[in-house]
Amino acid sequence: MGKIHRIKRQVLREAVAENVDTIRGLPPRAARPLYRIGRIWLQRAPLLLIPLALAGSTYLTRSESSPAATPPRPLVLAPKPVMAAAMAPDPLVPMNASVFPLSVHRVVIDAGHGGTDPGASSASQLTEKAVTLDIATRLRDILRRNGFDVVVTRGADRLIALRDRAAIANSSNGDIFVSIHVNSLATGRESHGIETYYLGATNDPTLTRLVAAENRGSGYSVADLRKLLDGIYADVRRDESHRLAAAVQQQLFNGLRSADPGVKDWGVKRAPFVVLVATGMPAVLAEVGCLSNDREAAMLGRPEYRQQIAQALFHGIHAYASAGDAPKKGSGNG
Amino acid sequence: MADQLLHVGIDLGTSRSAISASNGERFVVESFVGWPADMVAKKVLKRDVLIGHEAVANRTMLDLHRPLERGLLKEGSEKDVEAVRELLRHLLRLVGVSSNGKIDTKNVRAVVGVPAAALRTNKQYLRNSMKGIVDSLMIVSEPFAVAYGLNALLHTMVVDIGAGTTDFCVMKGRYPTEEDQRTLTIAGDSIDAHLLKLIQERYPQANVTIFMVREWKEKNSFVGEAPEHCVVTAPVKGVPTDLDITNEIKAACETILPPVIETMLDLLSKVEPEFQDRVRNNVILSGGGGLTRGLAEALEKALDQVGGGKVTYMADPVFIGSDGGLALALDAPEGDWEKLSA
Numbered sequence: 011m012g013k014i015h016r017i018k019r020q021v022l023r024e025a026v027a028e029n030v031d032t033i034r035g036l037p038p039r040a041a042r043p044l045y046r047i048g049r050i051w052l053q054r055a056p057l058l059l060i061p062l063a064l065a066g067s068t069y070l071t072r073s074e075s076s077p078a079a080t081p082p083r084p085l086v087l088a089p090k091p092v093m094a095a096a097m098a099p100d101p102l103v104p105m106n107a108s109v110f111p112l113s114v115h116r117v118v119i120d121a122g123h124g125g126t127d128p129g130a131s132s133a134s135q136l137t138e139k140a141v142t143l144d145i146a147t148r149l150r151d152i153l154r155r156n157g158f159d160v161v162v163t164r165g166a167d168r169l170i171a172l173r174d175r176a177a178i179a180n181s182s183n184g185d186i187f188v189s190i191h192v193n194s195l196a197t198g199r200e201s202h203g204i205e206t207y208y209l210g211a212t213n214d215p216t217l218t219r220l221v222a223a224e225n226r227g228s229g230y231s232v233a234d235l236r237k238l239l240d241g242i243y244a245d246v247r248r249d250e251s252h253r254l255a256a257a258v259q260q261q262l263f264n265g266l267r268s269a270d271p272g273v274k275d276w277g278v279k280r281a282p283f284v285v286l287v288a289t290g291m292p293a294v295l296a297e298v299g300c301l302s303n304d305r306e307a308a309m310l311g312r313p314e315y316r317q318q319i320a321q322a323l324f325h326g327i328h329a330y331a332s333a334g335d336a337p338k339k340g341s342g343n344g
Numbered sequence: 345m346a347d348q349l350l351h352v353g354i355d356l357g358t359s360r361s362a363i364s365a366s367n368g369e370r371f372v373v374e375s376f377v378g379w380p381a382d383m384v385a386k387k388v389l390k391r392d393v394l395i396g397h398e399a400v401a402n403r404t405m406l407d408l409h410r411p412l413e414r415g416l417l418k419e420g421s422e423k424d425v426e427a428v429r430e431l432l433r434h435l436l437r438l439v440g441v442s443s444n445g446k447i448d449t450k451n452v453r454a455v456v457g458v459p460a461a462a463l464r465t466n467k468q469y470l471r472n473s474m475k476g477i478v479d480s481l482m483i484v485s486e487p488f489a490v491a492y493g494l495n496a497l498l499h500t501m502v503v504d505i506g507a508g509t510t511d512f513c514v515m516k517g518r519y520p521t522e523e524d525q526r527t528l529t530i531a532g533d534s535i536d537a538h539l540l541k542l543i544q545e546r547y548p549q550a551n552v553t554i555f556m557v558r559e560w561k562e563k564n565s566f567v568g569e570a571p572e573h574c575v576v577t578a579p580v581k582g583v584p585t586d587l588d589i590t591n592e593i594k595a596a597c598e599t600i601l602p603p604v605i606e607t608m609l610d611l612l613s614k615v616e617p618e619f620q621d622r623v624r625n626n627v628i629l630s631g632g633g634g635l636t637r638g639l640a641e642a643l644e645k646a647l648d649q650v651g652g653g654k655v656t657y658m659a660d661p662v663f664i665g666s667d668g669g670l671a672l673a674l675d676a677p678e679g680d681w682e683k684l685s686a
Contacts, residue, residue, distance in 0.1 A: 017497045017517045018675060021488075025517030025672065025682045028483050032467050033684070150682075161679045180680050 017183075028158065030126040114331035116159040119185035120285060121146035125169025130194030132307035138192045141310050143167065145298065148320035153327070164187030176288030186254055187293035188327065189285050192310065194302040200302035202276030204266065206259035207294065208251035209286040250292035252278065253333070258296055265322030266299075268320050269315060272305065296323065348641050350447050353493075353540035353669025354435055354456045355486060358412045358509030359532060360377045361431055361631060362666040365439035366674060367447075372662050373397070373434065377427035378406030395434045395612040400555065412637040413508055413533075416462050417470055426574050430648035432456075432477050433542050441478075448635050452478040453681050455669035461527040463623060474686060478541050481686035482681060484672065487513035488520055490630050493668025494658075499622035503608060503643070503655075504665075505633025524587075526611055534560060539589075539596035547587055551579045560589065568638035597636055598649050612650065624653030 121142040123129030129138025143164070150160045162181040163175040169179075179187045195201065255278045264277045274295075286293045298319050299305045309315045351366040362372040380386035385405035394402055411417060411427035431440075436454075439486070441447045454477075462470060463485045472479055484492075487502040497515045504511040512526040543550065556578065564574040574590045608627070608651045614668030615623050624647055629640055639654040647653035658664050676684075 014495050014497065018492070018495070020499055020517070021492065021519045022672060022675055022680075025482060025484050026676060026684065030683050032471050035468065091564075113562070159375060160683070164677065165678060165682050178677065181677075182679055253667050308566070 012110045029148040043065040114185045118161045118179040118187045119146045120163040128302045132301040136250040142190045152324045172284045179289045186291045192302045202303035203276040203304045205276035206225040206255040207281045207295040255294040256331045258331040261326035351673035353666045355665030363435040364666040364670040369439040370628045371438040378408040408596040419454040453480045454478045455482045455673040460485040480681045480684045487511045489668035502627040504630045504631040542592040549580045566637040629657045
């Protein structure tokens with residue numbers, strides 16, 4: 011039965027993709043051989059990194075071995091210099107993600123919290139789940155108008171487990187993942203700012219508390235998390251996530267500063283949020299405001315300001331997608 | 345109740361259309377839509393539009409349309425587009441959906457199965473024609489919906505004999521491509537036309553219409569050895585008269601055998617050699633034409649030429665497509681429906 015379920019999922023995905031293509035006015039996939047090649051490259055690019063990473067780590071292990079620990083080698087004829095040069099491994103250099111000119115086609119948007127989990131609340135009872143869903147919906151519409159394919163992890167006021175959010179992102183073959191949240195500070199209610207996270211460890215106790223709160227009820231066991239963390243195969247995803255986080259943060263801050271001159275740029279940070287750990291694509295979590303600040307909570311209650319946040323997020327995604335060799339998508343107008 | 349979400353599978357057929365809904369309701373209607381031909385007809389019928397059996401019964405007063413006749417939606421024909429929309433709205437009303445009913449149209453997610461030829465040739469036009477009727481819409485080929493509903497997605501061939509078309513589809517564990525499918529316009533309608541001609545030749549005095557012929561065929565169709573004599577009643581010079589049409593039914597039904605067998609064997613020959621045996625033993629016969637007695641055996645006999653095989657006839661062909669569509673609708677993740685707004 012497992013096999014038939016796998017096949018059903020696969021054909022269902024293909025049926026949906028075929029319909030989405032029709033909506034967009036694209037010709038049938040069978041008539042677009044380049045599409046297949048493109049998807050195969052996108053799907054296999056991470057696999058290509060594995061042997062490269064393994065080759066790199068093997069070299070690293072060898073070069074770090076102490077001469078004393080090396081067993082005596084049998085006497086062999088030295089190879090000709092030209093051969094030696096050809097066979098010598100190159101010095102280990104960090105992988106540059108730009109060698110894979112991958113474009114961003116499908117964006118997965120994750121509206122934080124939902125259903126019985128309201129997230130943070132303002133004094134006026136404005137909830138994080140309502141704000142994030144509204145911004146996510148607005149962002150979805152802007153992205154679609156600009157030619158992006160969009161998958162949302164929740165389109166209604168429903169509780170979706172964190173692991174299910176990651177599963178939706180992974181099964182939909184998203185190219186990037188953007189999770190939208192709103193901060194709430196236990197102390198310093200007068201301060202408010204914007205920050206964007208990508209995956210990484212943190213020693214900051216405040217951040218540790220925030221991560222613990224957001225990861226609560228993720229459905230992952232310690233063993234699962236260990237496997238997930240072990241599975242983060244390459245620095246490329248982290249670097250790409252960092253690049254995406256930087257683009258999003260910059261556009262958010264620039265876009266919102268005009269509406270709220272007091273807003274602080276709290277920058278790009280690293281933290282092990284589950285949705286960032288378990289997603290298999292460049293992923294960021296944006297804290298787009300602060301509900302604990304009464305003034306900002308009032309602004310978040312206004313549709314125009316939420317639209318402005320969605321626009322800023324779009325500009326961040328667009329800036330990331332347009333950078334380097336990545337093909338430009340859309341005009342950038344929301 | 346206003347927020348109740350409803351998933352539906354719809355088989356938009358050339359002859360009959362069926363709907364299966366997640367609230368357990370299932371209905372089938374004839375794919376005919378008619379508008380009163382003039383003011384007098386409108387006054388008599390007291391309706392703006394008639395659908396299904398009612399439309400057929402009152403056809404003399406109607407501008408009658410069968411929107412997917414011959415498996416295609418005629419582009420440029422506004423009446424045919426409107427007929428598709430009326431048919432869909434009617435099916436949805438039957439399962440409790442309407443703009444002011446207990447289930448709002450904006451809460452409906454529909455998978456609509458259409459003849460494979462229609463999907464290949466006017467996919468975009470079909471989608472535009474169905475715009476705005478439900479919240480989210482996925483259109484698939486009918487044989488694919490059948491295969492999905494039966495979990496027959498690997499090493500299987502579906503032969504779906506409808507009224508306007510006979511669709512063939514080999515399932516290879518993927519969404520079927522052009523090369524996996526074939527369509528013949530030799531199907532129920534062509535049998536009806538042939539049967540009418542044969543009856544008129546034998547009983548030139550009899551007054552027989554295509555609608556009478558269709559009804560006789562649906563009750564008595566067979567190929568091979570006659571299971572019983574087929575005697576029907578029709579007016580001859582105004583007098584109801586019994587007519588034996590056994591030989592005519594056999595001859596008309598058997599006209600589809602050569603092209604169906606040829607296409608089935610040709611499609612089989614295109615399957616990778618190592619899987620041909622498995623596909624030969626998993627041929628599924630669906631659609632109204634599948635009810636033809638002796639047809640499965642005739643196809644199995646033809647498969648003997650290439651090593652033998654098994655043809656399974658589906659006992660409930662009426663809802664097999666719409667049930668498959670409903671299964672697709674229920675299985676599609678939330679995120680996918682977001683992308684399929686209609």
